[in-house]
Amino acid sequence: MTIDTSGEWWVGSEPSDIAEYLRGYASEGYEVHDFRLARCKCGSTSFLLDADDDEGVARRTCTICGSEHLICDSEEFWDESEPERWVCIECDSEATNVGVGFSIYPGRGGVRWLYVGVRCSTCGVLGCFAGWKVGTSDSMDLLDKV
Ligand SMILES: [Zn+2]
Numbered sequence: 001m002t003i004d005t006s007g008e009w010w011v012g013s014e015p016s017d018i019a020e021y022l023r024g025y026a027s028e029g030y031e032v033h034d035f036r037l038a039r040c041k042c043g044s045t046s047f048l049l050d051a052d053d054d055e056g057v058a059r060r061t062c063t064i065c066g067s068e069h070l071i072c073d074s075e076e077f078w079d080e081s082e083p084e085r086w087v088c089i090e091c092d093s094e095a096t097n098v099g100v101g102f103s104i105y106p107g108r109g110g111v112r113w114l115y116v117g118v119r120c121s122t123c124g125v126l127g128c129f130a131g132w133k134v135g136t137s138d139s140m141d142l143l144d145k146v
């Protein structure tokens with residue numbers, strides 16, 4: 001994997017580059033300890049992404065089979081949210097790879113914070129589209145709900 005940092009935006013050569021991007025992006029005290037790349041049950045890693053950073057929700061929709069999935073604990077607050085569709089800042093594409101970086105309490109004692117990262121499927125531009133606090137001890141199962 002290679003990240004090109006020479007231009008205005010970081011550009012990743014493959015979906016897993018989102019992990020390195022989020023490690024650099026994360027704030028102090030909320031470091032990324034773990035990462036999961038979103039993969040549809042059809043095998044696709046390309047999605048439309050709708051998220052509301054205030055409510056802390058995100059939904060991905062597979063660009064191949066149309067399956068929708070509410071990321072991690074998003075189902076809880078989805079009804080109150082006003083999601084916005086992700087659009088690439090560089091090429092206006094709406095198709096993106098999605099990955100979640102997790103900041104985890106010591107001793108794997110739950111998720112402190114999560115970051116929803118993106119990599120444009122068309123041009124590779126990397127970004128963080130949403131992030132929110134989880135802060136509960138029984139939340140380690142969210143790593144399987146990306
Ligand atoms: Zn699919």
Ligand SMILES: [Zn+2]
Pocket residue numbers: 088089090091092093120121122123124125
């Ligand atoms: Zn793009």
